[in-house]
Amino acid sequence: MQTLKHYSIIALLLFLFSCNVSPQAIDYGNDGCHFCKMTIVDKVHGAEIVTNKGKVYKFDASECMINFLHEFEDSSEIKIFLTNHFTEPEVLIDATKATFLISENVPSPMGAFLSAFKNKVDAEKIQSEKGGELYSWEKLLAHLKN
Template sequence: MKLMDPQYGAEVVTQKGKIFIFDDVNCLMAFIDSKEVTEEDIKHVLITDYDTPESLTDATVAFYLKSPHFKTPMASNIVAFSDYEVLKKHKAEHGGIYLAWGELVTQFK
């Protein structure tokens, strides 16, 4: 899959090295929820840092901000940050709600 906008990308890497690429958080979450790949078969779940789109970070420890300001490719309106202070700066500028990984997983179930 070609990413529509690299600021919103995500991927799952399996233990065998197969890579699944997603262009929005909601697509990533739907894939994980689908059980197409078992939890044991997943080696990494990675998310693009909104401020540094060339950088992937561990999705399970990233900080998420949901705001209508962010026009994501599949309309989740959720972006990820590897640094909480950067998230707070964007939240102050654009509003929205902070989500941790557990809240994100729960929201998309």
């Protein structure tokens, strides 16, 4: 009976740790983009999706993440959308709350000139220097569908 109890505890711990739904750090220079297969090297344009089941998909640019969305039958399968914060390299932020800038004066890895910012103030500052258009997550998705 004691052995069965130990196996039950071990099984429960394995289940809990195997279902961890959390982001993973991008290993720049080593991780590959799940969409375009390029190595992720740009520390200000990376992105990541975490599914409800804990599967992590990493991307070299927000535009790759958005283009990869067609792989899912329903976006409700996705728990977390993350993107790099342009002014803080390697910092991942919630893409659904970010402000995005499309400016031809700010190149991104896949040529969409798309950068993400944690808040609108940061985005407006770069926009005033570089030009371009600002988008919310929802407006960006609609814009890129066209």
